[in-house]
Amino acid sequence: MIRVFVSALVFLLLVALEFSFFNSLPLPFFSVPLIFACGLYFFQHLGSSVGLWWLLALGIYLDFYHLGLVFGETFIYGVTVLFVILLGRRLFTNRSFYGVVGNAVLSLWFLHLVQFTWFFIGTFNQDIPFPWWSTFIFVFWQTVFLFLLITILFFLARRVSLFFHRLLIVPNRENL
């Protein structure tokens, strides 16, 4: 029960940091995918399913506050979680830095692919101009910051793992 509360609390803390602080910063800094990076890192490197639930909760949060590109972010993040699990189980190892980065970057691009597909299906009959260039720049910076965040988390792995093991979010440290 404590683990549940701590997980929810950490998620809310990450949400406050990302949506209130980072998103108030100018480009490129408002593209920092903090929750996505933490979720991916927790799943892929620390082997904690809490990371996946954070991703799904992020989808719910975006839908709740209409902060996403389209309505239905819960579904989009749900599909992305399945993609993350697939990559984590079949393609990338959890011990390698490149494995964690590879899963994170591919999953981020997959998320955007599903988002834009969903968006264009929803606006198929409408003549809505889409700012391709700013979107491209945004995704580029998001990828850069994702890489940086994963790098920082990976090289602080032992401390991160110990800290969250104490908070009961990470069940064991055998994977490290």
Added chain:
Amino acid sequence: MWQQNYRRFFIWLLPPLVLIILVLLFLSLLPNGLALFERPLSSAGGWLERQWIAIFPAKEGKTYCATSDSELLMALAVDQSEFEALKMENENLHLQLGFFERQSFEYVPARIIKRSSLPTDDVFVIDHGADDGIAIGSAVIVADGHLIGKVIEVKGQSAVVQSILGRNTEVAVSLLNSSRTIGLSEGSGGALLSLLFIPQDENIAVNDLVVTSGLEETIPPGLVVGVVTGVERDQAAPFQTATVEPLIDSRQFNTVSVIILETDL
């Protein structure tokens, strides 16, 4: 053995519990508690953005505001829109022989507590909602009457606002030219607005001020929207279109005001 089962039981129970708790948290009073942390975080982010802009000013766009007299021009723009609104109101008062009551509205000052990170839509959440009288479609302004967005969803103590620059955000506007051209401004997700449905015989020019027309029930007339920066005329088309540049960058503000119109007057 018992401990293993106990642990497994909680591991399986965790996900639905987290979801239930999150839903309960969103629907309960916790968002207000979270707002206590979100306000300073948002303010800190906004302050850092202003410092960033001061150090690295934008080199493209914002042609109207980038001149050396930008502050004076903006002040004049506000004065002119206020003057025109007062003039029109005065004319109406004379025409309707005092039957017209000056439409009064009240403000709800609010703080931005969350922002989206989308490049296509500037959506933000403010810390006041339906409990304070905010309704869907309410105008959100900054400082001295610049319209920056419209409320698209309200909750008890928070409201979601979409910038006028956001995709599909439409605002009924009029130009402060000789014929008081009425049109519809539409955001496209970029830095500029499109002014649509202007008949070909209307004479619009660059630097014409664009203000709200008051044709929307929830938005009063005379709020500054922007200035015309380009006009496209295609003789074959029934309407001409114009490009409008907002005079204010909404991302630089952390405090806004929501206009509550007393529609029952």
